[in-house]
Amino acid sequence: MTWIHVYLLAVGAVVTAGLSVVSITVGLAIGILVCAASLSRAAPLRWAARVYVSFFRGVPLLVLLLLIYHLLPQIGIDVPGVVAALVGLTLCTSAYQAETLRGGFVNIAPGLVEAGRMIGLNATQLLVRIRAPIALRLTLPALVNEGIMILKASSLVSVVGVGDITRTAQNLSSSTYRPIEMFATAGVFYLLLNVIVTRGGNGLGRLLGLPRT
Amino acid sequence: MSGDVAITLRNVVKRYGDHEVLRGIDLDVRHGEVTCLIGPSGSGKSTLLRCVAFLEEHDAGIIRIGGAPLGFDERPDGSRIRLPITEIARVRRNIGMVFQQFNLWPHMTALGNVAEGLRQVLRLHKREAHDRAMAHLTRVGLAERASYYPSQLSGGQQQRVAIARALAMDPKIMLFDEPTSSLDPELTGEVLNVMRDLAAEGMTMLVVTHEIGFAAHVAQHVVFLDQAQIALEGRASDVFRKPWHPRMAQFLETYLDRGASVLLGN
Amino acid sequence: MMDLDALSDAFPEILDGLWLTIFMWLAGSALAPLLGLAVALARRFGPAWVDRPLWAIVEVIRGTPFLVQMFLLYYGGPFIGLDLEPTTAGLLGLTIYGAAYFSEILRGGLIAVPKGHVEAALCVGLNRMQIIRRILLPEMTLLVLPASVNMFIVLLKETAVLSIVTVPELTMAVTGFGSANFAFTQAALVLALCYWSLTELSGLVGRALERRLDRFRIA
Numbered sequence: 005m006t007w008i009h010v011y012l013l014a015v016g017a018v019v020t021a022g023l024s025v026v027s028i029t030v031g032l033a034i035g036i037l038v039c040a041a042s043l044s045r046a047a048p049l050r051w052a053a054r055v056y057v058s059f060f061r062g063v064p065l066l067v068l069l070l071l072i073y074h075l076l077p078q079i080g081i082d083v084p085g086v087v088a089a090l091v092g093l094t095l096c097t098s099a100y101q102a103e104t105l106r107g108g109f110v111n112i113a114p115g116l117v118e119a120g121r122m123i124g125l126n127a128t129q130l131l132v133r134i135r136a137p138i139a140l141r142l143t144l145p146a147l148v149n150e151g152i153m154i155l156k157a158s159s160l161v162s163v164v165g166v167g168d169i170t171r172t173a174q175n176l177s178s179s180t181y182r183p184i185e186m187f188a189t190a191g192v193f194y195l196l197l198n199v200i201v202t203r204g205g206n207g208l209g210r211l212l213g214l215p216r217t
Numbered sequence: 218m219s220g221d222v223a224i225t226l227r228n229v230v231k232r233y234g235d236h237e238v239l240r241g242i243d244l245d246v247r248h249g250e251v252t253c254l255i256g257p258s259g260s261g262k263s264t265l266l267r268c269v270a271f272l273e274e275h276d277a278g279i280i281r282i283g284g285a286p287l288g289f290d291e292r293p294d295g296s297r298i299r300l301p302i303t304e305i306a307r308v309r310r311n312i313g314m315v316f317q318q319f320n321l322w323p324h325m326t327a328l329g330n331v332a333e334g335l336r337q338v339l340r341l342h343k344r345e346a347h348d349r350a351m352a353h354l355t356r357v358g359l360a361e362r363a364s365y366y367p368s369q370l371s372g373g374q375q376q377r378v379a380i381a382r383a384l385a386m387d388p389k390i391m392l393f394d395e396p397t398s399s400l401d402p403e404l405t406g407e408v409l410n411v412m413r414d415l416a417a418e419g420m421t422m423l424v425v426t427h428e429i430g431f432a433a434h435v436a437q438h439v440v441f442l443d444q445a446q447i448a449l450e451g452r453a454s455d456v457f458r459k460p461w462h463p464r465m466a467q468f469l470e471t472y473l474d475r476g477a478s479v480l481l482g483n
Numbered sequence: 484m485m486d487l488d489a490l491s492d493a494f495p496e497i498l499d500g501l502w503l504t505i506f507m508w509l510a511g512s513a514l515a516p517l518l519g520l521a522v523a524l525a526r527r528f529g530p531a532w533v534d535r536p537l538w539a540i541v542e543v544i545r546g547t548p549f550l551v552q553m554f555l556l557y558y559g560g561p562f563i564g565l566d567l568e569p570t571t572a573g574l575l576g577l578t579i580y581g582a583a584y585f586s587e588i589l590r591g592g593l594i595a596v597p598k599g600h601v602e603a604a605l606c607v608g609l610n611r612m613q614i615i616r617r618i619l620l621p622e623m624t625l626l627v628l629p630a631s632v633n634m635f636i637v638l639l640k641e642t643a644v645l646s647i648v649t650v651p652e653l654t655m656a657v658t659g660f661g662s663a664n665f666a667f668t669q670a671a672l673v674l675a676l677c678y679w680s681l682t683e684l685s686g687l688v689g690r691a692l693e694r695r696l697d698r699f700r701i702a
């Protein structure tokens with residue numbers, strides 16, 4: 005174990021962090037759309053949202069990644085492994101986030117919305133000023149949790165050749181014959197990233213004035 | 218029966234941190250009598266009752282149940298020793314307790330709740346435990362609800378099952394901590410009736426309650442607790458009809474205006 | 484579409500893979516909660532000094548990817564005299580991983596049992612062991628059911644990761660068949676549908692179970 009190894013793993017950590025940030029962000033955007041569909045008045049939209057959530061939560065991420073990695077070239081889209089990895093991670097997390105957000109909306113105390121209606125807010129105002137912020141407050145802890153889940157799940161992108169922490173550790177382990185040190189150090193990097201996400205989530209919670217947990 | 222002492226408290230002190238919740242309580246509860254403990258919120262009524270059940274450990278003083286020291290004993294030199302856990306369990310066997318929140322076990326039927334102690338503690342055979350539990354449910358008027366789960370019973374029914382559960386262990390003393398405070402007025406009556414019957418049968422009872430009517434008509438002895446101390450005690454008629462104690466008069470007015478004004482005769 | 488001959492040739496292998504997946508899942512789902520319960524009970528009722536180390540171990544396991552843990556166990560194990568068959572290593576890894584999560588779920592359940600229910604048991608005269616066995620464990624089970632069903636589904640999905648350390652379970656069997664026949668996409672699709680059915684099915688069973696236990700819930 006030398007500093008070179010630590011440096012290489014740190015580079016892997018940047019890749020892992022980048023993948024996680026992108027997929028969480030894009031996943032949130034898609035998640036909002038899917039959540040809206042699941043709460044919509046049109047039955048086909050609700051059904052589609054339900055199947056979407058059920059499928060991407062029900063299939064192991066590894067299988068999803070393998071599927072996408074081989075499916076894209078077959079339908080004429082030739083992309084590097086990173087893109088396949090990002091697509092897989094994003095689809096997976098978007099389904100979880102959609103479900104979390106839906107729970108947030110469903111659990112808003114009806115009285116809060118009624119109070120808004122009584123002071124004369126219209127439907128859009130109710131959504132933007134009352135329901136969405138409350139849903140976000142209710143779901144923030146779960147969303148932070150989802151960030152940590154995706155951070156760990158992203159280790160599977162190593163199977164499609166992306167040089168994240170895990171892939172780097174694998175390479176180093178086979179070149180140095182020191183799997184224990186390499187994978188243990190990889191674990192430490194994941195723990196560090198976890199701490200950062202948790203801290204960030206707490207900071208965000210304070211910003212929104214959420215009760216401390 | 219009446220006359221000898223069922224529970225004795227001598228100089229009992231209980232603290233949470235440096236907050237003294239009981240400041241040297243002296244109290245005698247006689248056999249066969251109903252003693253009601255009243256007082257403003259936060260005065261320490263629940264704490265006192267929980268100390269008598271040894272759910273809370275008192276910090277000083279001594280509590281005796283039927284003469285036997287509860288939890289701690291005093292050496293001749295005045296130092297305290299903690300009694301072994303089996304001894305605590307033996308003394309506690311004399312006591313049954315009924316809680317404000319019922320505390321029925323949700324995964325057992327009414328019958329299961331009542332039979333649990335008979336099976337596990339008294340080690341009775343299934344048949345006998347069943348019969349005895351059934352008899353106690355009948356006594357509180359719930360024989361036909363024996364196979365219901367707590368979630369399927371009303372609050373009043375749950376509390377009556379809880380009373381049956383305590384009675385099944387054949388305690389010499391029953392403790393009640395605001396047994397009707399989480400019940401609707403119409404359900405309060407059915408629980409108070411069960412308690413009244415129990416009192417008429419000569420059960421020794423120590424009852425924390427805000428039901429002044431019950432205290433006035435059923436209790437032989439009323440204890441008014443205020444700011445962690447016993448401010449006033451005596452026969453129900455004396456305590457209620459002559460509220461010469463200023464805090465007592467204030468308490469009766471603020472907490473219990475309806476019933477109390479009748480009792481006060483004004 | 485799919486090469487039917489190749490499929491029928493590979494069918495026994497795929498079926499073996501499916502059975503192994505189900506075996507690993509069920510065995511892991513039986514062992515992980517047991518180990519998790521031991522950890523939860525030790526942390527709640529054991530001597531004070533066991534709490535911190537157990538907390539640290541649980542947090543490390545919950546904070547790192549299952550894949551990295553499996554690599555550590557499978558490739559690192561031999562260096563510390565732990566030379567395990569892939570399947571054995573897989574089951575051990577799955578159990579330890581699941582146990583960390585279950586210990587937290589069960590500990591939460593133990594804490595959530597109302598204090599008054601324990602006090603009522605003390606007043607009736609049950610001893611410590613009886614209270615744990617007769618009151619705390621059953622009430623806890625009720626409280627943790629939804630989270631546990633979730634966790635069982637997570638474990639099912641994590642069994643796919645075991646293919647990376649050469650456990651011949653479903654994912655390995657199907658992808659092996661696929662890559663041998665240049666039909667990887669179809670194979671992966673079939674695989675996805677297999678897991679999807681399994682997870683949906685366990686979700687259904689879990690929800691039905693929850694409904695059945697509803698009558699034990701007060702308020």
Ligand SMILES: Nc1ncnc2c1ncn2[C@@H]1O[C@H](COP(=O)(O)OP(=O)(O)OP(=O)(O)O)[C@@H](O)[C@H]1O
Nearest residue numbers: 233236238256257258259260261262263264265395
């Ligand atoms: N576990 C505890 N930790 C700290 N303080 C406590 C605890 N339990 C009770 N207290 C405090 O002890 C005091 C007496 O409480 P207790 O519950 O005995 O009052 P009470 O007379 O039963 O009141 P109420 O009529 O509201 O039930 C209160 O000031 C309460 O805040």
Ligand SMILES: [Mg+2]
Nearest residue numbers: 262263264395
């Ligand atoms: Mg009280």
